[in-house]
Amino acid sequence: MSQPAGNPPIPSSAVREHPVQHRFPDVRPRRVRRAGWVGLGIAAVASLALAFLPSPYVVETPGPTFDTLGATDAGPLITIDGAETYPTEGELRLLTVSLLGNPQRPLTWIDVAEAYLDPSDSIIPMAAAFPPQVSVEESNEAGRIEMQNSQSAAVAAALLHEGLDVESDVRIAGVIPGSPAEGLLEEGDRILRVNGEAVYDVFSIRASIAAVDGPTTLEIQRGDEALTVEVTPVVEDGQKIVGIYPSNEFTFPFEVDIQLPNVGGPSAGMMFALGVVDELTPGAMTAGTRWAGTGTIAALGDVGPIGGIVQKMHGAVDAGATHFLAPVENCGEVAGHVPEGLTVFAVDTLDDAMAAIDAVAMNEDTSALPTCEAAPAP
Template structure:
């Protein structure tokens, strides 16, 4: 008969010796086995219990995408009136990131572990997406205002690119309670300049605040009064924040409407601008090519970095895009994470984005166009 695993076989004399002595049950191995099984069950129960304990993380994953040359359930995504427009082809697809979890509905550790196994998901601290100083409702409102600013800046950038004049104002749409701006800046204030830099749009205000340590000086128009106010920003990571929601107010020469319900944040700006330029210029800019991209945009056409670039590249591939426009600021995150089947170009301005799309459409040699490997030095 074979011996139990892990136990040394006994000699014949030992077996006989056991045969002539009184036999008493040896309960020690049974107790050891019972204790082992109890330990395993306890550990398993603890693991299962921990899996459903709320975690301090959220998950970013590829979200819905929309073609800026196409339509949503609400109608054309971009509608331009009272001026000549032209047919388009292909796709200029904007991308989003879906956030799983929030302070009111936190993810469990099981959810986090599941996301860890998916290369298209990213796990980030809850506080990175939902600062403790803001409620979920305040965060959603900030995203809504950022989307509005993104759309108006995109329209301004596209029209300025096409040679139109665009007058602008920037006003404060809201002040965050408890922020440095509370009691100093007010909703409805018109911002004339920050640190001596003209406030042409939201982008220029943020750049001016970021450029100076210590207090930032706001030149304001409040009703019939003009005044200067010093506000000391708080530092949050690589950002300097005063705690206001600035809003663009542009005077456009003709109506341009962007309809994209229930989407927040500023990262679609560049793709909005490309769609508007395509509709305002003869010929299809893409020549039928399927593009996707992401990036904030200023009214003067500067393209800025965004969050969730890896998730957006996966979303682009899932949507059938073959070419991708990435903000140069994000290139450090792009290199080494590009999904198969996607060609990525790095851009820092609207002009560079247009040049990349037109070069591919014309079948030109694109080896001279900047890539993220060029920008990051990889």
């Protein structure tokens, strides 16, 4: 092909597929990239610093477990003096929940994040576990008194179940400062009736207060004087309270001593009662089965709800238990959270608990026994 006349040929060396591009130092993008990395570094350091800041939460986690038929470093959990006892086997294991964190030593956000990933842990607000108006020392003292009451009520329930005589006396062990009861009730007052109902133990007091809307009427004895006092309860954590620490003072036909140091609260009551009954009756109640359970106990045998039942089920499995007794009122928390390998029965009374244990011991069909209809947790 020839070029048009008058136009000189274009040298082949001048032909280019693309125009020439002049490159200059990429100063601005490099600065932007450097600023981005610096920003990410600052964010990472800030996040790490925040992770170690104190959080407003505490964590409930499975705590130690104890066999009521066994012993601790302090000696046998249950010692009976003045009545015939019988050897037994198997386990009737009570369960505890450990609380991680408190106002003096709060958890960090990293601690809370780790608990969130563990299905056996539960995260609750600090204020729910430690109300601002109650010190840690006062909370621990309340737990100690509740444990004492639980042990007394458990012995009473066991002895009454066996047809033995028990005398009851309920007194005020302390009044919470700033509570409705302050200035109206005093330490040492003997509580005779609440809202017209005779008082047999701490749990009957709570039931009578809960059953009535408005003010609570307490008939008390203070020294030689009989008094009627009206107190308006307040609601804390869904429970009506007047602000007293009641204390059971039972008189038993023989001595039953329960030793479990450094554990507070009322939730071991049912398992204590089962342990006392087992030791007072011939043969092994469990026939060697490893049971665990939880629930408050009233002197007349009623089983009440407790806290931390999910943690307690995990603690039971960790301790090797295969069967579990849960209060009926806790079934909403049990359903869908039963660890694999654990069979749970729902109980409302001491008799219910003994019926479940007997059925398993005798290899009977347990399909008719009450359960929480809970499937194993995924």
